[in-house]
Structures are given as C-alpha cells and as structure tokens.
Amino acid sequence: MSLTDLAVETTPVATSSAAGPELVQLLTPEGERVSHPDYDINLTDEEYRGFYRDLVLVRRIDIEATALQRQGELGIWAALLGQEAAQVGSGRALRAKDFAFPTYREHGVAWCRGVDPLKLLGLFRGASNGGWDPQEKRFQLYTIVIGSQTLHATGYAMGIQKDGAVGDLETGEATIAYFGDGASSQGDVNEAFVFASVYNAPIVFFCQNNQWGISTPTANQTRIPLYQRARGFGFPGVRVDGNDVLATYAVTRKALDDARTGQGPTLVEAFTYRMGAHTTSDDPTRYRLATDLEAWKLKDPLERMKAFLYKQQIVNADFFSELDHDADELAARIRKGCLEMEDPSPLSMFEHVYDEMTPLVREQQEAFSTYLAGFADGHTTGGHA
Amino acid sequence: MTTLTIAKALNEGLRKTMEEDSKVVIMGEDVGKLGGVFRVTDGLAKDFGDDRVMDTPLAESGIIGTAIGLALRGYRPVCEIQFDGFVYPAYDQIVSQLAKMHARSKGTVKMPITIRIPFGGGIGAVEHHSESPEAYFAHTAGLKVVACASPVDAYFMIQQAINSDDPVIFFEPKRRYWEKADVDVTATPESLWKARVVRPGTDATLVAYGPMVKTCLDAASAAEEDGRSLEVVDLRSLSPLDYETVFASVRKTKRLVVVHEAPSFVGLGTEIAARVQEELYYEMEAPVLRVTGFDTPYPPSRIEEEYLPDLDRVLHVVDRSLGF
Numbered sequence: 280m281s282l283t284d285l286a287v288e289t290t291p292v293a294t295s296s297a298a299g300p301e302l303v304q305l306l307t308p309e310g311e312r313v314s315h316p317d318y319d320i321n322l323t324d325e326e327y328r329g330f331y332r333d334l335v336l337v338r339r340i341d342i343e344a345t346a347l348q349r350q351g352e353l354g355i356w357a358a359l360l361g362q363e364a365a366q367v368g369s370g371r372a373l374r375a376k377d378f379a380f381p382t383y384r385e386h387g388v389a390w391c392r393g394v395d396p397l398k399l400l401g402l403f404r405g406a407s408n409g410g411w412d413p414q415e416k417r418f419q420l421y422t423i424v425i426g427s428q429t430l431h432a433t434g435y436a437m438g439i440q441k442d443g444a445v446g447d448l449e450t451g452e453a454t455i456a457y458f459g460d461g462a463s464s465q466g467d468v469n470e471a472f473v474f475a476s477v478y479n480a481p482i483v484f485f486c487q488n489n490q491w492g493i494s495t496p497t498a499n500q501t502r503i504p505l506y507q508r509a510r511g512f513g514f515p516g517v518r519v520d521g522n523d524v525l526a527t528y529a530v531t532r533k534a535l536d537d538a539r540t541g542q543g544p545t546l547v548e549a550f551t552y553r554m555g556a557h558t559t560s561d562d563p564t565r566y567r568l569a570t571d572l573e574a575w576k577l578k579d580p581l582e583r584m585k586a587f588l589y590k591q592q593i594v595n596a597d598f599f600s601e602l603d604h605d606a607d608e609l610a611a612r613i614r615k616g617c618l619e620m621e622d623p624s625p626l627s628m629f630e631h632v633y634d635e636m637t638p639l640v641r642e643q644q645e646a647f648s649t650y651l652a653g654f655a656d657g658h659t660t661g662g663h664a
Numbered sequence: 665m666t667t668l669t670i671a672k673a674l675n676e677g678l679r680k681t682m683e684e685d686s687k688v689v690i691m692g693e694d695v696g697k698l699g700g701v702f703r704v705t706d707g708l709a710k711d712f713g714d715d716r717v718m719d720t721p722l723a724e725s726g727i728i729g730t731a732i733g734l735a736l737r738g739y740r741p742v743c744e745i746q747f748d749g750f751v752y753p754a755y756d757q758i759v760s761q762l763a764k765m766h767a768r769s770k771g772t773v774k775m776p777i778t779i780r781i782p783f784g785g786g787i788g789a790v791e792h793h794s795e796s797p798e799a800y801f802a803h804t805a806g807l808k809v810v811a812c813a814s815p816v817d818a819y820f821m822i823q824q825a826i827n828s829d830d831p832v833i834f835f836e837p838k839r840r841y842w843e844k845a846d847v848d849v850t851a852t853p854e855s856l857w858k859a860r861v862v863r864p865g866t867d868a869t870l871v872a873y874g875p876m877v878k879t880c881l882d883a884a885s886a887a888e889e890d891g892r893s894l895e896v897v898d899l900r901s902l903s904p905l906d907y908e909t910v911f912a913s914v915r916k917t918k919r920l921v922v923v924h925e926a927p928s929f930v931g932l933g934t935e936i937a938a939r940v941q942e943e944l945y946y947e948m949e950a951p952v953l954r955v956t957g958f959d960t961p962y963p964p965s966r967i968e969e970e971y972l973p974d975l976d977r978v979l980h981v982v983d984r985s986l987g988f
Contacts, residue, residue, distance in 0.1 A: 378736075408768040413736070420768055424760050430726055431761070434733020441689070441715055441739065467757075470726035477721060631771035632805050634829040637857075637904035640805075 305525040308578045310586025318529040324593040331584045333367045337387040339606040340396045348559045353403045357384045361554030364580030368527025380432035380456045383421040392418040397616040426465035432456030433471045436480035451539030455483045461492025472512040481538035484546045489553035494566040509546035521551030522580040671841040673818035681826045691718040692744030724754040748783040749792025763806030776829045782838035784875040788965045796926035801833045802903040809902040811835040813877035815845040820853035837875035859906035865895030868919035873899040876923045883978040918949040919985045928956040950988035955981045
C-alpha cells in the first residue's frame, strides 16, 4: 500500500454513512431493493415477512424493557434501539451449531437464538448475572467488560478447529463475536485479531459501529474506517449498512460460510446508529445533537423493511394487525414476568463459586444462614426491605 | 523410584495428563518448540503435536482469554505464563472472567483451566522475573491457588490441578526448579487441597509454601543444632487454605511464624495470622509473627538476598517468638 493510498483512506470516511461500493446495501432507506456485485440473497416472501416480524418484536422487547427500567423494575437497561437490523440480520445468518459471543446489548441476537427475553431482563434487574445456559442456546452469557468476549470467541473458534469441524460447507461450524466501535480500541479485541489471524480461526468479528462509546464519537476511537483494521491483521474487512437487515444477513452469512469452510476470520463492520442512550443511566442530550438523530431516523431499519413489504405487495392489513397483537402479547408477558421475578435467595450467592465448594465458603454459608435464622421476625430475605 | 528435579517432575506430570486426556492442551509463549524457557514442557510438542502444545502469540491476556473459549468448547487448557511479573496483562481475564464464569452461569459453565506460573526470586534476574503475586489471586473468589515445593508434589499436584474442574493458579518455585529428590510415581497422592507437615517439631511452627519451604527446612535443621525443635508446614494449597493442619500444628507448638517472599502488607501471612489468632487465641504463647519480603518493589538482583527471607531472618524471628 503506497502513501497515496493511505492519504485517500484517511479522509474522514469513518463517520460517512453514504452508501457506495464501500458500504454494502441491498435495501435502501426508502425500501428499494438494490444489488451488490459481491452479495446477493434470494428470499421467499415468507422469509421477508419473517425478518420484519423479528425487527418489530425485537424493538418491542427493547421499548418494554426501557419502560420497565423507568418504572423502577430494572436497575438499568442497555437499549439496542436503531440496531435491530444489524442484530437480526446477523443473528438469522447463524446456523444452529454456530456459537455467538455477545456484549451486553445483543438482545436482538438473543431473540434469534431463542433466549427468553425475561432471562435478559433478569440480569438488568439484578436477579442474576446471566440466567441462561450458554451451551443450550449457543449464545454466551453477556460480557460487561468491554471487548473481553472477542478472546473467548476466538478460543472457542480454535476449539472448533481442533475438533476438525472446519472445512465442509455443510458440516463446518463458525463462531461470531459481537463488539462495538468503542471496544475496537481495547487491547483484548486487538489480541483476538492477532490470535484469530495467525491460527486462521473460523470466526466472524461483528462490529456494530453505532457511532458512540457512551459520549465518545467513533472519531476518538479510530482514524480510519473500522472495517479497514482487518487489513492490518491480514484478513478481510467489510462495511455493511447496519440498518439494512437484508445486507447484514447476506454479509454475515458469507463471512460465516468463509469461516466454516476454513478461510479464516472476517471483520464485518455494521454501520448503524445508537438511537437511544448508552444505557438508561446516560443522557445523550449532553453530548449529541437532536439533528443527528433526525438524520438517522430517515434510515430507520424497520421503516425501510415495512416500505419494501408494501412495495412488493407481500403483506396485507391482517399481517400488520396480527404482528401488532403478537407484539402486545409479548410485551405483556415480559412485563408480567419481570414484575413477578423472584429475587435469588441470599444463601445462593455461596453456590457455584467453585465446582467443588471449599470449606471456607461452606463455613461462611453456614454461619450466614445461622445469622439470618436468628432474626426474630424470621427475616430471611437479606438486605433489601 | 525415580530421581527427578521439580522441572522434570512437572514435565512428567504434564506428559501423563496429556496421555490420559486428549482434551488437555498446553499453551503459552515458547512452550512448544523450545520446550519452555525453563524446559518444563520439553519434548511435549514433538510427541503430541503443535495442535496440543501451542506456541501462542506474545499476549498474556490473549492466552488466558482464548483458553476460556477453548474451555467453553470442552477443552482442558494448561496455560503457561512465562514469568510471575508478566501475568498482569492477563489479570483482567483471570479475575473478571475466569474466576467468575462458573458463578455467573450458576454452575452450568465449568472452567477447568490451569495457569502455571514460575514465581519467586533468587535467580539473579532483572525486574519482573522474581515476583510473588499469589495474594492477588488468593484474594479472588472463584480461583484456586496452589504452590508446589518439591519434586513429588510437582509431579502429582500438576496432574491434580489439571484434572480439577475449577480454575487453578499453579505456582512453581523457579529458584528450586533444579532441586532433585526421589519420586515414587506409583504412589497414591494426597488431596491437592491439603497442607503437609514436612518436618515435625515441638517448639514453634513455621508455615511456608513454594520456595520458602526449603528455607524453613534449612532453618529448622540449623535450629536443631541449637536444641530447638521447629515444625515446618508446607501449605501447598493457598486457596483453599488447609486451616485444620495449621491449627493442629499450632495447638501443639503454641507458636507460629509465617514465611513468604511476598511483601508483608496484606500478604498471605496476614490472613493466616488473623485466622489462627481467632481460632487459637487463648492457647498461644506468642502472637503470630511473619518473615516476609519488604513492602518495596523487588530490588535489583545484586541485593535481592537482602530482600528475600533467608535462614538467618527466619531464625531471628523464631527467636522473637520464643522470647514471648
């Protein structure tokens, strides 16, 4: 690469969201199907409707959880508002045996993997630190330390190699690691790129560039477009319109298939926008303009898919009213489940510290149990009133 | 009976686990072709292949982080951190992820990972090659921490640590790597989590682990010439800590001196002192005393023998204990 190439590539493309050869898009914000030389998909009407259904339900879960937090039922919630297409597109590209390593915001991928939304809410409510079996759903527990999971995903992918489960398109397995633009600065993410590249591991690094790391814009994380980072490590990088569910599906599927057939890692940068706050504890009005939001509203992932369905005339009024009904039911179930969610017992904190409990932990559990039992009012619920 | 150095005993123990369980994989810097900078993994890559004995990139956090992923896939990784002072880049993966994964998953995810770390000083090295970081790990719930002090323990403890389904930080006393002893490899080992009385005595108990066990044994031999009978306890397991063995010894001798290279402030000696005094307050003839490194960064190696507890420093403190 010559110095001239470098000069061209260091123009501030990082924040450019204009579609072009560098941004894979199959569905415009207005709902028009466009083609791309390297990516194509052939879906049935049922599958198109299925994507829209997923987008609507995922958004509804997110809105419901945000409301529950505002009502004091969750301690905090990390909303994925605006990122539904990036997560549903990539989530639906995964095969049953593929393993996903999320951050703490991939509720849309959790949905695709069949993880009950109430399990996610349990974490944010403080009822658990991760309430599902990762092996059962091939969806790792949420990782809160930024970027850590990219190493776990890489190790898992190395395990797939050792099992000989790489090479064949039909039977090969792949791993996907989710992380954000902020995380791309972390040492662990870069170490994951190193390990994945030198071992040629079957992994897709899926970066949702939602333009913000809390209040820090992507320009403070990188000088070049993030998908170009991969080149430095020796594997392909591709930027996809993260608000285009069809394009994210197509790009992720190809990357996963490249991984499972032994071609090694790919970095997929899903260019999207965090329409909500970092979490419910955040106040974005302190660092970004409403006008930015307005511009991105025009690129809404649901609106363009809805427009497409209408234009293709593959939906009728019943479809939407049934979907609304399903969304309402889902929201009601989540609400009820959240309000009824039990706190863990105080003594449960001593369980599972180790596979083989130690005498010290057992001793503390027994002493604490005796202590709690000594309260005259039979108060055994621990600290909270 | 075979005569083995600690390094060779570790090598043999590693070989045995590799033979018995195809899911055991060794990973670390220079562990493959070179056989490790201390040759502890010598010959293993040749016999088991580089799929199972991996020369990793130079990235400690990466080594432990990918090991976590391998464990999720059903493997039993044995990671090597080349020197004690280089474990810190991996510290976040160890305490935030490895230690907590089992509890976070309510027991559904197991982390059967062993992290081998040569530790301690006395080898004339430059900075970061002579640290004693065991307290940082013993203080972290979810980790188990052990330290071998002899060839027989090296041979069996490494196998037991690898076969444990809990994450084990396995400290190896690098200044003792070349010390030899006879090892009966057919013997049935005792529990990994038990301390051992390595020399019986009656006047005071010395508790130590890793490189200081030999120092304490030497001190006890010297003390014997002065008519003092010192009992030496090798802790072996730092977390969980075998208090029963320590209590039994101190009940007998009434005096305890803890010896470790690590600095005094908030070192393992503080936990042992607090616990023993809580349990045996009325039975003791002297408070628990400690012989430790100073609360300074490890010094340049030309004066490291001034920093490290040695036979004289141990006996000096034993005198203090006996003087109460």
